[in-house]
Amino acid sequence: MSRAPRKAVVLAAGRGSRMRRPDAGASLDASQQAAADAGAKGLMPFARPFLDYVLSGLADAGIEHVCLVVAPGQGAIRDRYARLARPERLSVSFAVQEQPLGTADALSAAERFAGGDHFLVLNADNLYPLSAYRSLRALPGAGLPVFRKATLVEKGGIPEERVLQYALAVVDRDGLLRHVVEKPDRAALEAAGGEAWISMNLWRFSPAIFDACREIGPSPRGELELPRAVDHAVVVLGQKLRAVPCADGVLDLSTRADVTAVAARLEGLDPRP
DSSP: OOOOOOEEEEEOOOOOHHHHSOOTTOOOOHHHHHHHHHTOSTTOBSSSBHHHHHHHHHHHTTOOEEEEEEOTTOHHHHHIIIIISOOSSSEEEEEEOSSOOOHHHHHHTTHHHHTTSOEEEEETTEEOOHHHHHHHHHSSSOEEEEEEHHHHHHTTOOOHHHHTTSEEEEEOTTSBEEEEESSOOHHHHHHHGGGOEEEOSOEEEOTTHHHHHHHOOOOTTSSOOHHHHHHHHHHTSOOOOEEEEOOSOOEEOOSGGGHHHHHHHHTTOOOOO
16 A cells, blocks of 8 residues: 655646636636736736636645746746745645647656656646545545546536537446546436546546556547546556545636636635645
């Protein structure tokens, strides 16, 4: 049994292409507009930058060391967390994804940080519930939280049509992950109905995941995708990941249309990274 992870890798190297797209219906102030134009979702300003809330949640869950995976030239993130507003409850280091080759490639940039330890992996533009972090840290090994569509819609405020774009987690009767279907078609999700389990790209991994990241090829979308690497780890390499049902919602900051709704849910929170 592995001890509870104290490390987390936050994937913050995305170019924010969906956030950059104009949306006449989105109501943004000048600073939010500038962040959206730059695709800087992690630094989207609310009472505090969005990434402050993410890091604070990790600290609340007992994480002590965080690696932010960034793209070349993302100096604003490095400046904030290494110099201007260094977290008090977390140590922060950085890894650079040299080219935008996908989330599995981004994770590979943090292999040295992970070392021989178990660690969490998450998106920088999602605010996950504390219960999900705690359930992963309590596992004896690797795993992921899984969500019902209704939970993500009702408690996370995520549009139903977007949920249909998330990865489908196929879980057996023993609670072990059997497959991850990235970008499933509508027919696959509708066939599962309300019983479909959804992955929100939050994971607990052992260092063995890096073998899977190295072995996969590009997806049909031309990227080295982390869900594809996880599926390879389970199906081909025989790694075991336990799926933990989560009854709480996830905030998703993907587009300009999300900013107002996310701001309302963050109101009154005082993040302490």
